Amino acid sequence: MEFLEVIHVSRSFGPVNALLEISFTVHRGELFGLIGPDGAGKTTLFRIVASLLLPDEGKVLLKGHDVAKDYKQVRRIIGYMPGRFSLYHDLTVEENLSFYATVFGTSLKESAAYVHRVYSPLIPFRKRLAGKLSGGMKQKLALSCALIHRPEFLVLDEPTTGVDAVSRKEFWEMLEELRDMGITILISTPYMDEAGLCDRVALIDKGKLLQTGSPSEIVRTFPAKLYVIRGENLYSLLGRLRKSPEVKYAFMFGREIHLVFRREPDDPARWLGPLTGTVDGTFSIDPLEPGMEDCFVELMGKKEPVDGEENV
């Protein structure tokens, strides 16, 4: 029996199909990431998994329990951290935690070992009102509250959105430790660079799963050959590349252009020469190992034309 099975889940809100036929499984002890932009359906899916919303079609099984029917058992297994900070601003750090402990019929003392790693940095601030905490500390408190009933499964909805790079890194380090304690974790994020920190990921866009697999599998199955162009004045070159019939698409990626050919020339460097003719500077073109964002762009492009223009 799989730890979590999401089976053909669909859900719409009026005319909007928030989720379409979503299926994937999460293995026990895995750190599993749901990666996608705003509006992809991540929150809807997490609310369904956490038994807070019913799907129109399909079902979710957690350790064999149908989350819609056996929600009481399921809620003991799950620790859910919603995307919006949902703690009581006018209670202190400690009061928030005891409140959640009481709701689940436990206490901070009983769960001390379980929440220690996440909660200990907050101990000096335990008398502070939750509303007065910094972003990073609020996040740690919310995670402590999600852990207070010693769940086997953590469901974290965009915990790192809007958080600076350093706090994000600390948060992921904490998640790895929780995973190593045996907790299965399902996390969503719009940051593609966080995909590499997960054991496996599902890429989602506009309610549809694009691909599921380990980060290295996803990168390995990139269906095209990716090239990188480096040089000065790349922006002037970009327009010409896009007009070239050989080019499927070209995008700026930081200080580089990433390019996929429609028809690959025998010698890309020779092909590039005339295009750069009157643009100042020297340019190089080399094959490149794709990153998660390249994969996402390629997978999105399968569903709609990708040419750098608007596609209405």
Next chain:
Amino acid sequence: MAAHNTPVIDVKEMTKTFGSFVANDRLTFRVERGEIFGFLGANGAGKTTAVRILCGLSAPTSGQITVAGYDVWTQSEQIKRNIGYMSQRFSLYEDITVYENIRLFGGIYGLSRRQIRERAGELLGRLGLENQRDTLIASLPLGWRQKLAFSIAIIHRPGIVFLDEPTGGVDPITRRQFWDLIYETAQSLITVFVTTHYMDEAEYCDRLCVMDEGRIVAMDTPYRLKQQYGAQDMNEVFIKIARKEI
């Protein structure tokens, strides 16, 4: 770039205190015309305070600061007319149409009716949104909204546009299209001042300024910062700076 020698932003010894708390500690930097300047720092590093002063919304405690050639002490109203501003949180009014938003912001920025009409046509054509002219903003996809918000923020052709985390949460294709707009804007010599948490986005900037605890701790091109910190990418640079590993 062009033969303009006056910087668009010229900041000397800018300090802002709130009681005993020093939010900005003697910041000194310049931003040139047509530059894409990235402003980075952890939450609470003092970025927002500095941006508010540069936009003429808050007075500094001390320092000499000009923005678009105007003095923040005496000409904050002129500054507001000569800059553009867009943030992820607040950009357009959702319950009015695309064209009504253009008219509203064009009016606020002091454009004449004729200018508004002309520039609206141009703007909608460039974004391929001619058919969405009378669509409510609420029913536009997020990516389009952001591109539209950015174009409206520069409809009065300001010397500089401030972007506060402009692309948080959008899909990678839309994000790239947004950056295409940013490059296009910088090519037309409008300076782009961006704050962002995306470190890969920092790599798109011509120059970066990193703030920590109210001070500027690093300022250079992304390439030279990576060299200096012996880092693979800007994320690593940022973490090394924040953990004071140098």
